[in-house]
Amino acid sequence: MSEVSHKQAFAAHMMLYGIILFLVEFVRGAFLVSFLPTYAVKALxxxxxxxxxxxxxxxxxxxxxxxxxxxxxxxxPLRFIVPLGLAVSMGGLWLMYSVHSLWLLIAASALFGIGLSPIWLVCLSKVRPEHRAEHMGMLYTCWLAGLGSGPIVLNFIMDKSYSLSFWIMLVLWGIGLALSLLITNTKLSAPEPIPLQQQIAMLWERLRSMKKLVPGMTLQTMAAGMLVPVLPGFTTNYLGFNYSQYSYLLIAGGLLTVGALIPMGRLSDRFGKKWFLVLGFAAFALTLFSLTLAFHLWVAMLLAAVLGISYAAVLPAWNALIAHYVPKNHEGMGWGLFSSVEGIGVIIGPVLGGWIADTFSESMTVLASAVLLGAIAVYYFLSPPESSASQAAVEH
Structure with a gap:
């Protein structure tokens, strides 16, 4: 295959993956950020x-x-794994709307969590190494466009009907499932036939070499996870905004995030990752703290925009650093393991955030999240992560 044809095939595959990623993240964002916290608390x-x-x-x-x-x-084959996961998740989403007990709610949530990992790992394994941060920016643009627009759209629909909101999510997920059947089994690189035990040992060595990144991998996702169950309540109960105004905040933050991702990715490729991480996390913490004092819509929208830019500064730089530790020709397993380490914080965050909100208040959860993000900024200022990443790149 010629270089031009190869690039065209790569672009076509990434477009298909991007559309699927957009659809499933649209539904996940709509459900987790808007539908579940509102429907489960107020209706159930x-x-x-x-x-x-x-x-x-x-x-x-x-x-x-x-x-x-x-x-x-x-x-x-990719064509088998990805649709299977999406189908199981669709079953969990279907079950979620008819829950009548906490255990059924948890079971449905567990099923719903199955389908997103395969498509994510396929996308991440397609990133070209010579343009890591830029391609990460493009990939996260698709992700954030879906994740951000889902809650925005659903907030307006929930004012009219929970049922209509649910069916829109289910149909969009079904479209994503249908498109996943078009995925080809072609991979950019074929995995080397290394035994599983040897791969696990290799990945363990990677984890040991990236010990400077582990606190950020867990704490940043825990801080974000703390906000998920409380954001609608914080916005409506504490700040006094309605759901439509909540959508305006999401629009302000989402547009700035999506618009800044690719430029920030290019800048971090050029100038280095450390200061994008330090300043990004610090700005995120300060702005989140300020949001607890923003009782006027225009002030809250301005702060949401700053949050979006801060997020865009962190994401490409962070994932480009992580990419240095992914073993060559075993990208799927490598990204899976590292994403799992990050997932530890996401697991702890929502439970901790919900408990703080019930025990104290939604605003206290937001403040606690800001403190964690500020601690990450200080940690990476004192312990720059790029030195270990550079060493990993040499060993890679």
Whole structure:
């Protein structure tokens, strides 16, 4: 295949993956950020802590599947693994709307967490190494466009009907499932026939070499996870905004995030990752703290925009650093393991955030999240992560 044809095939595959990723993240964002915290608390009568448990169980399943899915994707057809996962998740989404007990809610959340890992790992394994941060920016643009627009759209629909909101999510997920049947089994690189035990040993060595990154891998996702079950309540109960105004905040933050991802990725490729991580996390912490004092819509929208830019500064630089530790020709398993480490924070965060909200207040959860993000900024200022990543790149 010629170089031009190869690039065209790569672009076509990434477009298909991007569309599927957009659809499933649209539904996941709509469900976890808007539908579940509102519907479960106000319509079904569950506590915020119960919602936090449901979100955590969702991410526990997602994290466990990442470990297993990475191994499967290195050895079995993509066209089989990805649709199978999406089909199981669709069953969990269907079950979620008819829950009547906490245990059924948790079971449905667990099933719903299964389908996203395979498509994510396929996308991440397609990133070209010579343009890691830029391609990460493009990939995260698709992800954030779906994750951000899902809650925005659903907030307006929920004012009219929970049922209509649910059916829209189910149909969009079904479209993503149908498109996943078009995925080709072609891989950019064929895995070397290394025994599983040897691969695990190799990945363990990678984890040991990246010990400077581990605190950030867990704490940043825990801080973000703390906010998931409390954001609707914080916005409506504490700040006094309605769901439509909540959507305006999401629009302000989402647009700035999506618009800044690719430029920030290119800048971090050029100038280095350390300061994008330090300043990004610091700005995120300060702005999140300020948001607890923003009782006027225009102030809250301005702060949401700053949050979006801060997020865009962190994401490409962070994932480009992680990419240095992914073993060559075993990208699926490598990304699966590292994503699982990050998933530890996502598992703990929602339960902790829900408990703080029920025990104290939603605003206290937001403040606690800001403190964690600020601690990450200080840690990476004192212990720059790029030196170990550079060493990993040499060994790689």
């Amino acid at each position: 009568g569950f506590s915020v802590t119960a919602v936090g448990w449901a979100v955590s169980i969702h991410y526990i399943t997602d994290t466990l599947i990442k470990c297993f899915a990475g191994y499967l994707l290195d050895r079995f």
